[in-house]
Amino acid sequence: MHSISPEELLKAAVEISATAAAIPMRYFRSDLAIEDKADESPVTIADRETEKHIRAAIAERFPSHGIFGEEFGKSGEGSEFTWIVDPIDGTRSFITGVPLFGMLIAVMQGDEAVAGIIRMPALGECIAGCRGGRTTWNGTPVRCRTTRDLAEAWIIINEGNQMVTREPARLARLMQAGRTRRFLNDCYPFALLAMGRIDAVVDFDLQPYDYMAAVPVIEAAGGIITDWHGAPLGLTSDGSVLAAATPEIHAELLALLR
Secondary structure: OOOOOHHHHHHHHHHHHHHHOHHHHHHOOOOOOOEEOOOOOEEOHHHHHHHHHHHHHHHHHOOOOEEEEOOOEEEOOOOOEEEEEEEEEOHHHHHOOOOOOEEEEEEEEOOEEEEEEEEEOOOOEEEEEEOOOOEEEOOEEEOOOOOOOHHHOEEEEEOHHHHHHHOHHHHHHHOOOOOEEEEEOOOHHHHHHHOOOOOEEEEOOOOHHHHOOHHHHHHHOOOEEEOOOOOOOOOOOOOOEEEEOOHHHHHHHHHHHO
16 A cells, blocks of 8 residues: 655645635635634634635545544544644734735644645745655745854744733743844744744644644754643644744743743
8 A cells, every 4th residue: 555655745735725725815805704713713704615625625635534624623533644724824814904824734644743834825925844855935945044042043922912911921031032023923933934034933822723734844944843841742732832943042942931
């Protein structure tokens, strides 16, 4: 039986996401009905239609694979391969007309994310990486930066609005670190890290479909991504994420977060 390689899975994820990207763009900056889910996060018809399209495309190509999506949960549990899908990462950005919403797809083999893509439909960008391969931006190889001194690092802090109330001491320490700090949200900072534009991303209160795609993307670009305790990320992680371009930057930020 033919074993599927990470490269083949990545190619499929890129192709599936490319066709799916047209769906949110049909709705972007239009008047949409917005619902609140049980966790008070917003959802729209664009989220659901996009995930349905992705799930159907996965099922057609890989009928034996499992799927775990933000909007429609889990199917095919117990499969060797599981696709982790966030159809619109950054629905708040999407519904307010900010073009920094993304589409996240990871493929896990057992407990390991072996392929991942961060697609930005409104920007026309796709950042893709897999185990044993390279990370690319629209097909062009990219790498993380080589900064080793935290004092020279460019840092993005995600979910700052939550950290200011729930993790004020940690946030205060982070605000003294690095050469400069920016507040953003959602997945694009992880793409910027892999593309060599920044040195670190600190994120908070995430679900697996928010972070698993970033793991192979950043690791294949030469970076490091863990939780705030330094442990590898998986489906049962606590939702904290620290990603850095080099071991030195990662270690220094990890010390600040502990």
